[in-house]
Amino acid sequence: MSDCVVIVGGGIAGQAVCEALRDRDPDVAITLVCGETSAPYDRVRLSEILVSGEDPVTLQLRPAEWYADNDVELLLGRWVTAADPQDGRLTLDDGSQLTFDKLVLATGSQPLMPPISGIDLPGVHPFRGPEDCEAIRAAALGGAKRAAVIGGGLLGLEAARGIAAQGCAVTVVHLLDRLMERQLDAGAAALLAPALAGLDVEIEFERNTTAIIGPERATGLHFKGGDRLLADLVVVSVGIRPELKLAREIGVTCERGIVVDDAMRTNLPGVLAVGECAQHRGLVYGLVAPIHDQARVAAATLTCDEAAYLGSVPSAKLKVAGIDLVCAGEATGEYEAVVTDAAAGIYRKLATRNGRVVGAILLGNTRGSEALVAAVRAGEPIDDPLQALADASLAGPADLPHTAQICDCNGVCKGDLIAAVTDGGCSTPREVMATTRAGTGCGSCRDAVKEIVAVATGGLSDEPTYLCPCRKQTREQLAGRIRDDGLRSVSDVAAACGTGRQCGVCKPALAYLVSEVNANLHQEERDARFINDRVHANIQKDGTFSVVPRMYGGVTTPDELRRIADVADKYEVPLVKVTGGQRLDLLGVRKQDLPDIWRDLGMASGHAYAKAVRTVKTCVGTDFCRFGLGDAIGLGVEMEKLWEGLHTPHKVKSGVSGCPRNCAEATVKDIGCVAVEGGWQVRAGGAAGGNVREADILATVDSRAEALRVATTFLQFYRENADYKERTYDFIPRIGLEKVREIVLGEESGAALRERLRIAKAATKDPWLERDDPYHPRQFSDLDSPESDPDGAQPALVGPPAGGER
Amino acid sequence: MTFACHVDDVPLGEGRVVSIGGRRIALFRAAGGWYALDAACPHMGGPLADGIVCDRAVICPLHDRRYDLETGAALGAGDPVAAHAVQLRGERVFVEVTAPVPVAA
Numbered sequence: 001m002s003d004c005v006v007i008v009g010g011g012i013a014g015q016a017v018c019e020a021l022r023d024r025d026p027d028v029a030i031t032l033v034c035g036e037t038s039a040p041y042d043r044v045r046l047s048e049i050l051v052s053g054e055d056p057v058t059l060q061l062r063p064a065e066w067y068a069d070n071d072v073e074l075l076l077g078r079w080v081t082a083a084d085p086q087d088g089r090l091t092l093d094d095g096s097q098l099t100f101d102k103l104v105l106a107t108g109s110q111p112l113m114p115p116i117s118g119i120d121l122p123g124v125h126p127f128r129g130p131e132d133c134e135a136i137r138a139a140a141l142g143g144a145k146r147a148a149v150i151g152g153g154l155l156g157l158e159a160a161r162g163i164a165a166q167g168c169a170v171t172v173v174h175l176l177d178r179l180m181e182r183q184l185d186a187g188a189a190a191l192l193a194p195a196l197a198g199l200d201v202e203i204e205f206e207r208n209t210t211a212i213i214g215p216e217r218a219t220g221l222h223f224k225g226g227d228r229l230l231a232d233l234v235v236v237s238v239g240i241r242p243e244l245k246l247a248r249e250i251g252v253t254c255e256r257g258i259v260v261d262d263a264m265r266t267n268l269p270g271v272l273a274v275g276e277c278a279q280h281r282g283l284v285y286g287l288v289a290p291i292h293d294q295a296r297v298a299a300a301t302l303t304c305d306e307a308a309y310l311g312s313v314p315s316a317k318l319k320v321a322g323i324d325l326v327c328a329g330e331a332t333g334e335y336e337a338v339v340t341d342a343a344a345g346i347y348r349k350l351a352t353r354n355g356r357v358v359g360a361i362l363l364g365n366t367r368g369s370e371a372l373v374a375a376v377r378a379g380e381p382i383d384d385p386l387q388a389l390a391d392a393s394l395a396g397p398a399d400l401p402h403t404a405q406i407c408d409c410n411g412v413c414k415g416d417l418i419a420a421v422t423d424g425g426c427s428t429p430r431e432v433m434a435t436t437r438a439g440t441g442c443g444s445c446r447d448a449v450k451e452i453v454a455v456a457t458g459g460l461s462d463e464p465t466y467l468c469p470c471r472k473q474t475r476e477q478l479a480g481r482i483r484d485d486g487l488r489s490v491s492d493v494a495a496a497c498g499t500g501r502q503c504g505v506c507k508p509a510l511a512y513l514v515s516e517v518n519a520n521l522h523q524e525e526r527d528a529r530f531i532n533d534r535v536h537a538n539i540q541k542d543g544t545f546s547v548v549p550r551m552y553g554g555v556t557t558p559d560e561l562r563r564i565a566d567v568a569d570k571y572e573v574p575l576v577k578v579t580g581g582q583r584l585d586l587l588g589v590r591k592q593d594l595p596d597i598w599r600d601l602g603m604a605s606g607h608a609y610a611k612a613v614r615t616v617k618t619c620v621g622t623d624f625c626r627f628g629l630g631d632a633i634g635l636g637v638e639m640e641k642l643w644e645g646l647h648t649p650h651k652v653k654s655g656v657s658g659c660p661r662n663c664a665e666a667t668v669k670d671i672g673c674v675a676v677e678g679g680w681q682v683r684a685g686g687a688a689g690g691n692v693r694e695a696d697i698l699a700t701v702d703s704r705a706e707a708l709r710v711a712t713t714f715l716q717f718y719r720e721n722a723d724y725k726e727r728t729y730d731f732i733p734r735i736g737l738e739k740v741r742e743i744v745l746g747e748e749s750g751a752a753l754r755e756r757l758r759i760a761k762a763a764t765k766d767p768w769l770e771r772d773d774p775y776h777p778r779q780f781s782d783l784d785s786p787e788s789d790p791d792g793a794q795p796a797l798v799g800p801p802a803g804g805e806r
Numbered sequence: 807m808t809f810a811c812h813v814d815d816v817p818l819g820e821g822r823v824v825s826i827g828g829r830r831i832a833l834f835r836a837a838g839g840w841y842a843l844d845a846a847c848p849h850m851g852g853p854l855a856d857g858i859v860c861d862r863a864v865i866c867p868l869h870d871r872r873y874d875l876e877t878g879a880a881l882g883a884g885d886p887v888a889a890h891a892v893q894l895r896g897e898r899v900f901v902e903v904t905a906p907v908p909v910a911a
């Protein structure tokens with residue numbers, strides 16, 4: 001069929017119908033009549049433009065060519081004044097006529113302007129179109145003393161924020177005693193007001209504006225009760241009124257909006273309505289999301305296919321920089337789970353009815369909003385809303401494992417924070433910070449601490465350690481899956497079970513797991529790696545990197561030292577330092593210099609940046625020390641060479657001391673060997689960092705070879721069984737020393753572990769060799785540092801001052 | 807729109823820095839498409855282009871703040887970062903640096 005369809009109204013709805021219809025039928029003739037002079041644009045983003053002052057043309061939904069390419073006839077600045085569906089004719093304001101087989105009304109709505117005196121004075125603006133946007137912004141920048149925004153709904157608040165952003169004093173006057181009453185409950189609203197105040201938006205509640213004071217232009221507001229507010233810029237945002245003029249004239253049934261059925265049909269044959277002008281099942285939506293669903297159904301109806309629109313669950317996001325607010329569905333339910341922390345301005349709530357999710361409000365922390373809004377839309381059944389809220393904070397610290405370090409400055413793990421609440425009797429973030437000292441250092445983790453405490457005090461029970469909290473997958477489950485289904489890359493896993501697709505926090509963990517299970521014969525995907533493991537150096541606070549070459553057992557040579565010195569000179573390295581790991585650190589290196597530096601050094605990577613085998617500290621032992629009982633250097637170097645290049649769940653730092661005086665601090669290392677009378681003591685699980693723990697003795701053996709064997713076996717056991725980021729000092733207590741001994745010292749189990757380590761080791765290679773064989777031509781270079789681009793791309797890459805094109 | 811790079815210049819799932827009109831922009835090639843943010847994290851200037859990209863968001867490598875690649879909104883704590891429009895024309899990537907240079911509050 002080759003009908004001719006006319007769409008009245010070029011808003012988001014008109015455009016959406018246009019596109020949905022063209023998708024279904026390449027031939028149907030489409031005419032889009034736009035009352036506004038600009039082609040269809042994204043009204044939603046006007047709020048942004050008010051802040052940024054960007055040119056409204058950037059809002060255009062489609063470039064001009066699009067209409068020609070999709071042969072859609074676009075009439076701009078034309079108003080449809082009359083139409084006769086019977087003989088399929090309509091008239092435009094310029095008198096010209098159009099014929100149609102089917103008519104779609106997408107006439108949207110007009111801002112509601114209350115009939116109070118002074119409403120049409122200069123200086124009074126609605127907030128609906130680009131012209132309003134420009135007028136308001138100009139006034140705010142042009143020395144308006146104070147702006148008043150009438151209406152504390154979503155739109156009013158966005159307008160107020162936009163005005164404040166121009167440095168103009170602004171007051172929101174709201175009829176009720178709380179903001180956004182349509183979307184928020186009292187609890188969230190109570191936190192929203194202060195947040196706005198923090199952004200220089202004043203709010204006056206229970207203000208019933210009875211008049212706008214003149215005389216020539218707006219000078220203030222007059223409230224019921226006699227109070228006044230001086231304001232020379234007034235923005236009215238009290239609601240919208242569907243545009244029904246044309247519909248009524250044609251004889252289409254209208255109530256609050258144009259009444260449509262589930263197929264988006266009006267009472268007149270061949271006449272449909274879509275968008276803000278339409279009333280479906282008694283509801284008129286003031287939102288974009290429903291429009292696209294409606295448009296798809298309308299397009300189906302127009303092409304004579306079956307389709308039904310069953311209504312939408314409204315959801316909204318406050319587009320105010322500095323305030324995170326997402327809400328969906330009903331503000332209140334029969335049962336409500338709330339996690340709140342007034343001090344931090346966090347309010348997260350799930351409302352349920354008859355065991356189903358009916359509403360969500362996320363303020364101050366909107367993590368997981370996608371999932372929750374989806375749940376509200378689907379009305380998903382739910383048994384433990386509080387748990388659901390916690391799980392939803394996908395990337396949130398809330399679902400990191402207990403072993404994860406939250407505060408690096410003070411080495412506080414998540415478990416410590418929870419314990420402070422559950423055992424320590426703390427109830428506020430401040431108390432928890434005081435007792436654990438978390439967040440008292442650089443402070444970058446305070447928000448994380450606050451949220452964890454909020455969740456913990458919110459009654460959240462102990463959750464298992466998920467490698468992927470988003471998909472609730474434990475390390476064991478995933479390892480099994482990878483093994484059984486022969487998955488070789490992080491994206492394989494993502495494809496297989498969605499893990500790694502969401503917050504992304506688990507990607508490095510997956511990358512390790514995939515490499516470990518595949519004995520390093522996995523398929524490497526660098527995007528899943530932390531920057532340190534993409535460029536094999538440790539990122540510093542200023543974005544430069546540190547280079548720590550390997551010095552087996554802390555032993556070096558004059559020649560190595562000379563090369564290090566030369567590199568330090570040649571590349572003007574800001575700091576050369578002896579590390580706590582018995583080797584040298586070149587700090588402050590530029591990313592693009594890394595390959596050349598590695599080449600000049602000609603030394604292997606020390607993996608100081610990776611979750612991998614780090615150092616093996618040794619003491620001089622029998623070689624020189626008068627007390628030496630065992631060849632500490634010999635064993636240390638042997639260990640480091642045998643383990644070099646193996647990645648581990650968390651860093652593994654070792655030490656070998658030639659006697660119990662223990663100068664290499666082997667008893668506080670992840671793996672440590674101490675020479676004793678008649679043999680060696682092999683220890684594991686030590687720590688002298690954020691935590692201090694004496695290493696457990698795995699075994700006392702009588703030969704150096706045996707010591708190496710036991711230590712090596714433990715290393716593989718740890719590689720295969722520890723959670724990601726679980727140091728040995730947490731791993732051994734979790735598994736239990738006896739169990740560890742049983743497996744590591746067991747004849748068969750031990751042999752099997754060593755064999756798997758041998759295979760994994762065989763597939764390792766010094767990552768610094770990527771200097772000559774990069775993972776990607778731009779592995780180490782930015783787009784605007786072409787001088788370091790291996791294939792010598794020219795400075796052409798740096799764009800000319802914005803605008804110009806080549 | 808300003809020419810930024812060719813599609814192959816950025817490894818899939820990673821970001822790279824490009825200067826446009828003297829402004830440092832982090833250009834991301836995510837599974838879902840191309841995105842551009844100001845290069846420096848509003849928190850302490852961390853290099854966002856070096857962050858892990860997932861679910862239309864980037865995680866700053868320094869202190870793990872997350873930003874929506876499309877809008878620049880901070881997911882969780884923190885100020886937003888300026889986001890810019892990216893357009894793919896065949897093999898070539900163009901960026902429109904529109905958002906104003908943020909002024910520290």
Ligand code: SRM
Binds near residue numbers: 405577585608617
């Ligand atoms: C360079 C070095 C300090 C120095 O100048 O000596 C160092 C530097 C860092 N240490 Fe360390 N640690 C260094 C030896 C140590 C030691 C001593 C040792 O290795 O014998 C410890 C105590 C032992 C231990 O690991 O527990 C140590 C305990 C830590 C910790 C706390 C670990 C814990 O669980 O308690 C962290 C934080 C973490 O891992 O999350 C850390 C983290 C860091 C990081 C990687 C922080 C980071 O993620 O950026 C620092 C990198 C600085 C940089 O930009 O390069 N560093 N750090 C040492 C490098 C050793 C090496 O040659 O590889």
Ligand SMILES: Cc1cc2nc3c(=O)[nH]c(=O)nc-3n(C[C@H](O)[C@H](O)[C@H](O)COP(=O)(O)OP(=O)(O)OC[C@H]3O[C@@H](n4cnc5c(N)ncnc54)[C@H](O)[C@@H]3O)c2cc1C
Binds near residue numbers: 013080243
């Ligand atoms: C500042 C602002 C921020 C917003 N933010 C959000 C948000 O964050 N999320 C959200 O979901 N929604 C938001 N909205 C609401 C959203 O923009 C509207 O729901 C949506 O744009 C409505 O689209 P529409 O096409 O139905 O109506 P409209 O956009 O009003 O389009 C109707 C068009 O039809 C034209 N027209 C009417 N009658 C005739 C006629 N007789 N002849 C010719 N043309 C005619 C009008 O000129 C108009 O251009 C926001 C709105 C504003 C103003």
Ligand code: SF4
Binds near residue numbers: 621622628657660661
């Ligand atoms: S541990 Fe100390 S005392 Fe013992 S051999 Fe080594 S240096 Fe000598």
Ligand code: FES
Binds near residue numbers: 444847849852868870
């Ligand atoms: S600098 Fe980006 S999170 Fe701190």
